[in-house]
Amino acid sequence: MLRLVYIYYGTLLPGWSSLRAIGHDQRHFIELWLKYWVIYALLQGLGVLTDFLLGGLSFYAGLKLILSVGLWFSAPYSTNHLFNLLNTYSMGKLCPVVEKGVRWHEKVCRNIFRGFMKSPLVTVVMPRDEDEHITEPRINNRLLKRELSNLMTQIAKNSADHRHQHESPMMIHSPRHLRAAELDKFNRESMHNVIDYLGQRGGDQQ
CATH class of the missing domain: 1.20.5 (Single alpha-helices involved in coiled-coils or other helix-helix interfaces)
Incomplete structure (x- = not known):
């Protein structure tokens, strides 16, 4: 029960007051409550040592409660004085x-x-x-080369069949036909370059 009293008056109420000061942008109270939390942290650290050394004394619990109540109900002005005193002589x-x-x-x-x-x-x-x-997914170098080679062969075959179906024998050596042949050659060279690049990329990943 006493532990709940310490938590409520020492932590929850000052925490709510600090949040309210920040929410209303009350710079004076923000500074005061920051000083309170500094003193609170120091007293908590000191309290661990005094509990270990003086916890067995009969008057220790009552003295600690009286000092805590005086500090709680006079905060944050009491802690402000303690902070200034500490800052002047010990900081x-x-x-x-x-x-x-x-x-x-x-x-x-x-x-x-x-x-x-x-x-x-x-x-x-x-x-x-x-x-x-x-x-990025890893590349199967051999499978990719084989599939691209098959695809390139099929495209070239389909292109040749399409030209033979729609062109007359007199147009075989025409400039248009030569341009188409050069384009097919360029496409095949580009495809080979793509295959070499992807093969090198797959080798680097492996």
């Missing part, structure tokens, strides 16, 4: 220590993350041999 000495602690914490977190990514569990879940960036 200059604490800042370098806190900065070193933050950098050490970030370094430890990066090392833990790298070690986790190299663990066997991650290797099983996300195999490293599989390239996730490949979105």
Whole structure:
């Protein structure tokens, strides 16, 4: 029950007041509640240590509740005074220590993350041999060459049959016929170039 009282008055009500100050763009109260949360975080960290050292004393729970009630119902102005007092006398000495602690914490977190990514569990879940960036299907080089060759032969055969059906013998050596022959030759060379390119692409993928 006492734990719920601490959560309600120490966290939920100040959180709602902070959101309301931000929603109404009340810069003065926003600054005050930010200072409250700084003091709240420090007291929570200090409370873990005092609970361990002084938790067995009979008067500790009552003293802690009285101090907490006084802090809750005078916030955020009481925490503003505490923050200014801390900033005046201790912040200059604490800042370098806190900065070193933050950098050490970030370094430890990066090392833990790298070690986790190299663990066997991650290797099983996300195999490293599989390239996730490949979105194109792999090409079967031999099958593609064979199909394109068959297609080119069929097209050339159909074109030759079509010309023989619609052209007279006198027009075989006409300029129009020569242009058509050159066009067929160009198409065959282009098809061969396509086959060579796709074959080289398939070899690169393999």
